[in-house]
Amino acid sequence: MKATQTVLGLLLLVAGTSTVAMAAAVAPEIAVGTAGSGVALVSGIVLLFRARRSQK
Amino acid sequence: MSIGSAQLPLRDRLQPQLARLRSFGLLPRLLALILLFAVEVLLLSLWLDNASLVAQGGVFAIVGQWGAWGVRGIVGFAALFTTFAYLSRRRALTSLSAQVEQTPVRRGLLAAHLAAISAFAVLSWAMYGGHLMALPPALVLALWLAAGIAAIACAALAISPLLIWSQLIRHTGSLWLLTLALVIAACLAGNYLRALWGPTTSLTFALARTFLAPFVSSIVADPHTRILGTAKFNVEIAPECSGFEGVGLILAFSVCWLWLFRRDCRFPRAFLLVPVGVVTIFLLNSVRIAALILIGNAGAPQLALGGFHSQAGWIAFNAVALGFCLAATHVPWLRRRDAATPTPILGQQNPAAPYLLPFLAILATGMLASAASSGFEWLYPLRFVAAAAVLFALRKRYAAFDWRFSWLGSAIGVAVFALWIAVDHLAHASATNAIPAALAAASAPARIGWIVFRTLAAVLTVPVAEELAFRGFLLRRLIASDFETLPATSFTWPALTASSLAFGLLHGHLWFAGTLAGLLYAWALLRRGRIGEAVAAHATSNALLAAYVLAFHQWHLW
Numbered sequence: 001m002k003a004t005q006t007v008l009g010l011l012l013l014v015a016g017t018s019t020v021a022m023a024a025a026v027a028p029e030i031a032v033g034t035a036g037s038g039v040a041l042v043s044g045i046v047l048l049f050r051a052r053r054s055q056k
Numbered sequence: 057m058s059i060g061s062a063q064l065p066l067r068d069r070l071q072p073q074l075a076r077l078r079s080f081g082l083l084p085r086l087l088a089l090i091l092l093f094a095v096e097v098l099l100l101s102l103w104l105d106n107a108s109l110v111a112q113g114g115v116f117a118i119v120g121q122w123g124a125w126g127v128r129g130i131v132g133f134a135a136l137f138t139t140f141a142y143l144s145r146r147r148a149l150t151s152l153s154a155q156v157e158q159t160p161v162r163r164g165l166l167a168a169h170l171a172a173i174s175a176f177a178v179l180s181w182a183m184y185g186g187h188l189m190a191l192p193p194a195l196v197l198a199l200w201l202a203a204g205i206a207a208i209a210c211a212a213l214a215i216s217p218l219l220i221w222s223q224l225i226r227h228t229g230s231l232w233l234l235t236l237a238l239v240i241a242a243c244l245a246g247n248y249l250r251a252l253w254g255p256t257t258s259l260t261f262a263l264a265r266t267f268l269a270p271f272v273s274s275i276v277a278d279p280h281t282r283i284l285g286t287a288k289f290n291v292e293i294a295p296e297c298s299g300f301e302g303v304g305l306i307l308a309f310s311v312c313w314l315w316l317f318r319r320d321c322r323f324p325r326a327f328l329l330v331p332v333g334v335v336t337i338f339l340l341n342s343v344r345i346a347a348l349i350l351i352g353n354a355g356a357p358q359l360a361l362g363g364f365h366s367q368a369g370w371i372a373f374n375a376v377a378l379g380f381c382l383a384a385t386h387v388p389w390l391r392r393r394d395a396a397t398p399t400p401i402l403g404q405q406n407p408a409a410p411y412l413l414p415f416l417a418i419l420a421t422g423m424l425a426s427a428a429s430s431g432f433e434w435l436y437p438l439r440f441v442a443a444a445a446v447l448f449a450l451r452k453r454y455a456a457f458d459w460r461f462s463w464l465g466s467a468i469g470v471a472v473f474a475l476w477i478a479v480d481h482l483a484h485a486s487a488t489n490a491i492p493a494a495l496a497a498a499s500a501p502a503r504i505g506w507i508v509f510r511t512l513a514a515v516l517t518v519p520v521a522e523e524l525a526f527r528g529f530l531l532r533r534l535i536a537s538d539f540e541t542l543p544a545t546s547f548t549w550p551a552l553t554a555s556s557l558a559f560g561l562l563h564g565h566l567w568f569a570g571t572l573a574g575l576l577y578a579w580a581l582l583r584r585g586r587i588g589e590a591v592a593a594h595a596t597s598n599a600l601l602a603a604y605v606l607a608f609h610q611w612h613l614w
Contacts, residue, residue, distance in 0.1 A: 012311045012330060034426070036562045038370035041419045042309065042377045044412050044525070047533065049381050050316065051408030 082153035083550065085161070085215040090134060092211060096173055097127065100180060108184055114193055116183060129239050137235040141228055148227035155223075156216055165214035172207035179203055253295035257282060260298045263342035264349075271350055284345070289352035289360070291345070299341030305373050306333045310380060320395035321384060329390065333380050340372040358430035367427035374423070407540045410453040411529035414521035417442040432494035437509035443517035457528075458544070458585065461592035468580045468589075469596025472573045476601060479569035480613060491611040510614065511602045519594035522559070526574060527581045527590045530555040544585035552578055573597070 111117075141149060179200040181187065212221065225232060264284055265277050277284050282293045310330045314321055347368065352360035384390055421442040425435035447454070495503045532539035534551035556578060560571030581590040605613050 009311045009315060012307050034366050034370055034423070036564070037419050037423055038374060040558075040562060041370075041374050041416060041423070044416045044419070045374070045378055045381060046313065046316070047529075048406065048408050048412055048416075049385060050537070051406055051412075 082149060082156045082216070082220075085156060086138070087553075089211055089215055093208075096207075100177060108186070116193060116197070119183070119197065125243055129243055132239045132242060133235055136238060137228075137231065140231050140235060145228050145231065149224075152220060152224055152227065156220055159217055159220070162214045165210045169207050169210035169214060172203050172210055176200065176203040176207055249300070253298050253300055256298040256300065257293055257295045260338075260342050260345070261293050263339065264293065264345040267343055267346035268349060271346075272353065285349045286353045289349060289357055291349060291352075293345060297341075297345065299338045302337040302341050302369060302373055302376075303334050306330075306337045306376055306380075309333075309373075309377050313380065313384065317384060320391055322390055322392045326384065326390050329380055329384060332383075333376055336379070337372060337376045340376065341369070344368045344372060356430070359428070362430035363426045363428060363433075367423055371423055371427060374420075404453075407538075408529060408533075410450045411524045413450065414443045414446045414517070415525035417446045418518065418521050431490035434494075434506070436506065436513070440509050440513040440517050443513070443521050447517065447520060457587050459588035459591070460586055461588040462584075464583065465580050465589040465592030466596045468576050468593040469598075470600065472576050472593065472597040473600040473604075475572055475576075476566070476569050476597065476613075477604065479566060480610075489611040489614075491614060492609065507606070511606075514598040514602045514614075515595050519591050519598055523577060523581070523587060523590040523594055526555050526559045527578050528587050530558065531578060531581075544587070545582055547578070547582055 179196060183196060183200060216224075258279070261277075261279065261282050261284060265275060268275055268284070272286055274286065275284070276286055276290050283290050284293055285291055307330065310333050314326055314329075348360045348364055351364055418439050421435075421438045422433075425433050425438050428435055495506065498506070528544075529539065531551055532542045532544075532546055534554055535546055535548055536542055552575065556571050556574030559574035559577075560567040560569070563570030577590045577593050580593040581587060583589065601613060604610060
């Protein structure tokens with residue numbers, strides 16, 4: 001079960017990253033110029049949730 | 057603990073770190089190798105155009121068509137392999153690193169690398185420029201490939217002997233094959249998934265039309281040309297607008313989240329969040345198109361095609377990502393019973409909140425303000441207000457921080473300002489900017505008010521928010537997850553480099569100056585372990601920059 005989930009996760013990750021890479025290279029609907037803020041914001045959100053988790 | 061007192065002088069704390077750096081373990085050498093290749097590829101790509109190669113036909117056309125994929129594959133392989141190796145083979149890598157430290161870097165092979173890369177550059181010039189056509193194309197191509205492979209091999213063997221490389225391959229086992237398979241799969245998937253863009257555009261077109269219908273009585277909609285809108289304002293929904301990029305982002309984000317929080321998630325139920333996220337972002341893309349048409353139809357086409365068009369996608373992605381995080385942590389059905397009880401991310405117990413929230417507030421309001429702007433960000437004061445409000449709300453937690461500073465902080469700020477101006481001159485940044493024209497057209501109170509808020513933000517809220525986030529938090533968070541238990545003077549070279557690089561990347565074309573500034577601000581903090589020193593340095597450079605912008609009308613620096 002765990003192996004299946006890992007493979008499924010990797011496949012989804014591959015599909016996701018390759019789609020973004022292809023779309024960004026061709027004509028981004030999500031502007032590359034504003035990617036810094038967008039990625040920083042979502043990273044900050046994840047770090048906030050992770051920080052809470054480390055308080056266990 | 058919070059940012060507080062220093063222990064040993066910075067010089068004493070730096071000694072072991074510098075000694076380690078001088079001995080060049082595996083990681084610094086690999087990073088140096090990656091940096092060397094990145095610079096060389098960047099320099100070559102500045103004057104090599106794949107289109108010219110494709111136009112020549114024959115074997116060169118094949119290289120032109122697949123060259124970009126090759127570079128993408130190599131970059132993807134390096135990134136994935138380094139990540140997997142770091143996560144799963146850390147102990148073996150540490151042991152190898154100790155062996156590498158005993159081996160000097162071989163300068164002769166570095167010289168051979170330079171010779172090979174020079175030959176590669178000359179042959180590239182011949183191939184891409186259509187020169188040396190008296191020679192058989194196959195021979196030129198073979199020589200070109202040989203020079204490229206020789207350049208890579210010489211550089212790799214210069215930093216580490218063949219024996220270490222073979223041990224690295226043995227210790228990392230099947231990771232090479234797994235990474236290679238994933239990279240090939242990613243390249244193929246990217247190519248084949250593109251075939252879905254066309255059919256999906258029809259669905260996006262229909263959805264956007266449905267969302268538009270309640271607000272517009274006479275819709276202009278041509279399914280053949282995929283023109284949608286009104287008689288006053290309409291757009292063509294191209295295959296690239298079909299929402300696939302957002303779907304890809306959410307797929308990558310959700311898989312990373314589920315892996316990071318795998319101990320808290322209840323599987324396989326938590327996997328349901330992936331299709332929910334994908335469907336939500338896909339629907340929001342159609343909402344984005346409908347909203348864009350409504351804005352254009354309302355008499356603001358520049359706003360629709362400007363700020364809104366560039367920001368709405370990121371706003372939607374961040375909104376879905378936040379919803380994903382909240383659902384994964386707060387819906388009991390998706391969480392394991394023995395998972396830690398969630399505490400509010402804004403609560404007193406969250407150690408990262410005082411460090412990150414002011415910066416995140418600036419980013420979020422900046423995104424919204426930019427979406428409501430066309431060229432000139434009239435709502436910039438919102439960034440100042442949002443950051444100030446967060447800083448005020450968390451003021452009790454900041455009371456424990458060491459805000460003291462000395463003349464050195466300000467001196468570092470002056471140095472960063474000088475560096476910034478110098479790099480800007482060297483970069484030949486474009487002087488075209490929407491600010492002067494917009495301010496000239498505004499009323500005097502609006503103009504003065506905007507400049508006052510912009511300056512206040514640059515000198516007060518931005519330095520505090522960015523120093524808390526990058527030097528106060530990220531620098532220690534990259535060393536340990538329980539970063540607050542580390543002294544404020546803690547650092548490692550990878551953490552220092554990565555946090556400064558992340559800071560630099562947020563500064564667009566001035567990323568290099570931003571990275572150097574990040575290193576200098578970190579030095580200000582690490583010297584005595586005072587966040588106040590870094591804030592003073594940052595505020596000084598921003599104040600000088602604001603004065604420079606206003607005095608010499610260098611608006612592009614804002």
